[in-house]
Amino acid sequence: SNSGSVVTLLDYGAGNVRSVRNAIHHLGYEIEDVRTPKDILNADRLIFPGVGAFASAMDILAKTGMAEALCTYIKDDRPFLGICLGLQLLFESSEENGPVNGLGLIPGVVGRFNSSNGFRVPHIGWNALQIAKDSEILDDIGDHHVYFVHSYRAMPSDDNKEWVSSTCNYGEDFIASIKRGNVHAVQFHPEKSGGKKFVLVKPTHGKASKLAKRVIACLDVRTNDKGDLVVTKGDQYDVREHTKENEVRNLGKPVELAGQYYKDGADEVSFLNITGFRDFPLGDLPMLQVLRRTSENVFVPLTVGGGIRDFTDANGRHYSSLEVASEYFRSGADKISIGSDAVYTAEEYLKTKVKKGKSSLEQISRVYGNQAVVVSIDPRRVYVKSPNDVQFKTVRLTKPGPNGEEYAWYQCTVSGGREGRPIGAYELAKAVEELGAGEILLNCIDCDGQGKGFDIDLIKLISDAVSIPVIASSGAGAVEHFSEVFMKTNASAALAAGIFHRKEVPVQSVKEHLLKEGIEVRI
Ligand code: 1PR
Structure with missing residues (x-):
């Protein structure tokens, strides 16, 4: 009935997702929290803001049966938005305190930024994106930078290029967002990117961009x-x-x-x-x-x-x-x-x-x-x-x-x-x-x-x-x-x-x- 204005939120309790909640409310949506794996399978649209460390997140997802439900949901091409760790977890594995296996939906290993080439780690702040393919969540509005805060990143490769919708350069090109069908995920934080429209940010096409001061x-x-x-x-x-x-x-x-x-x-x-x-x-x-x-x-x-x-x-x-x-x-x-x-x-x-x-x-x-x-x-x-x-x-x-x-x-x-x-x-x-x-x-x-x-x-x-x-x-x-x-x-x-x-x-x-x-x- 009212499902048009409901967003299902996967908050596994590892940290602050208050800002994501606030942003969803700000856009006029109601939130339904995931309590069981079934709630994932029944969702109309699911937002997954990953927080904390990769290994502990995978641990919780596996133990609660949510990992399996997530894989089914995503393989069925249902509307999905992962944020930050919510992007990284879709990959095969991460080097963060690892190697640790991820959900294995996208080919690639999540690794740490290399700070030896003069780029400070964590990568904190506002960067513009380079578009790889059209994605409705990257459409529209202004010449915006988006907010990143992370030490680990996934890299674009021949194996995962069908997924990559944008990259960002920070000493090296890394994956800023993915899109395939209805499945989206972003390494940056749309809820912290100062935008009114939550995920609507317009990347600067092709223009080189440094980390903004x-x-x-x-x-x-x-x-x-x-x-x-x-x-x-x-x-x-x-x-x-x-x-x-x-x-x-x-x-x-x-x-x-x-x-x-x-x-x-x-x-x-x-x-x-x-x-x-x-x-x-x-x-x-x-x-x-x-x-x-x-x-x-x-x-x-x-x-x-x-x-x-x-x-x-x-x-x-x-x-x-x-x-x-x-x-x-x-x-x-x-x-x-x-x-x-x-x-x-x-x-x-x-x-x-x-x-x-x-x-x-x-x-x-x-x-x-x-x-x-x-x-x-x-x-x-x-x-x-x-x-x-x-x-x-x-x-x-x-x-x-x-x-x-x-x-x-x-x-x-x-x-x-x-x-x-x-x-x-x-x-x-x-x-x-x-x-x-x-x-x-x-x-x-x-x-x-x-x-x-x-x-x-x-x-x-x-x-x-x-x-x-x-x-x-x-x-x-x-x-x-x-x-x-x-x-x-x-x-x-x-x-x-x-x-x-x-x-x-x-x-x-x-x-x-x-x-x-x-x-x-x-x-
Ligand atoms: O020691 O963990 O309880 O943390 C206390 C915190 O409170 C510390 O971050 C400390 O810097 C801050 N603090 C403690 N006393 C004062 C005080 O002013 N009496 N303020 C204080 C620190 C400094 C800056 C200030 C800049 C810019 N204030 O934060 O905002 O100097 O000012 P300006 O642009 O006007 O020059 P703990």
Whole structure:
């Protein structure tokens, strides 16, 4: 009767499919969840958003009998859309913690991107596609980039060319989408690609495309003295007004601002719960509500940070960092960001040289994949006369220090910049990459809120030291600061807060400027 507006969703419970649900609702469809293999066979149209690791997904599908039902459904050429891992699982096998057998419907092996040729892994961000054949899901509308986030990919070959509808180039050509009859699957995330029409994205025909540089809006969130959750903004991390009342600076409401920045063209939105280091974040229900409400209308990736660590509450109940992260993912986050806890983990790792696998960083990246784990670094510049004065990696400064110092190292801090630790940003970045971080959010306390530009010396140092993407943060005050950071460093994204909150420069103007300077961005 009403089946015209129903989509059947295969959610095997391994992670966040909230954004897919929201996108389906946004398009005016009802969702029916698959509970048994029969539900798959009875579906009119089936969406399969793969999440988590290949092996554990196959495990669940095999155990529940869903693997068999899926094969039947697809072999019968029934309407199907697989997303991300939902594409990869259709192939014969994957090298992810493997080899592991897949559903075996499409010839080919899913392998890892090769980062040795200068392309950062995971592949995170917006890329345009090259069309191999017509496919209705790729039809129509604008000159859009689509959002990818993955470390593994399937490659086009003679054996699978009848399936391939588009490819994307990231150091090598890989399969971006497949289509045969009614069966579709995409490696990218239509639900995160900012489109109104979910799967309708128009690839740039034949035009060469690089991974677009991302512009990220950041919302530092905390409860003010009245108990309201507000967006605040610090000056070198000091978020209180310099008045008698000394109140927390209030720049607006988190959900509204996130929605605004999405409309303005932000490629991602980050929420940082800046008092998470002392308050238990799951006690902070408003934060979870902010994520839930934001993800209903914002179809670009959302990151949340602050307070991701193990915690024991006043009643002695223990919460693991994995539970905290899971709650964030369930509420609509695509990535979580770890600050203080990653510093302690890296210190321990550098001391012992042993990966114990127990830290929040390692556990969350094992379960949700490293593309879901960002490490946020809050370094402060420490000037020195000579590199030999310290055991940490120094940079030769473009602009000497206050006493003519020619060098500096960047000291990591915890607890919102309140405590300096015996580890540098360089040492930390390399350690967390080894431990499973998928991305680095690189702040700089000296530059935060100053509007004088990013710390190019620092960003160059870190983005050259690691092969995961680096997000440059702190100090943006004009559109030129964005082009400068992309021209002078290997940053993959630039994040800003104050410039957007104070409505000095909207996100669109930043992107128009970058485009004019010949830097590829998603428009
Ligand atoms: O340590 O895991 O609980 O995480 C705490 C998180 O909160 C960290 O990501 C840390 O960076 C952040 N944080 C803690 N205290 C503050 C503060 O401001 N008092 N904010 C804080 C960090 C820095 C940037 C800021 C940029 C751009 N804010 O996110 O948005 O510097 O600002 P600008 O464009 O205005 O210069 P844990």
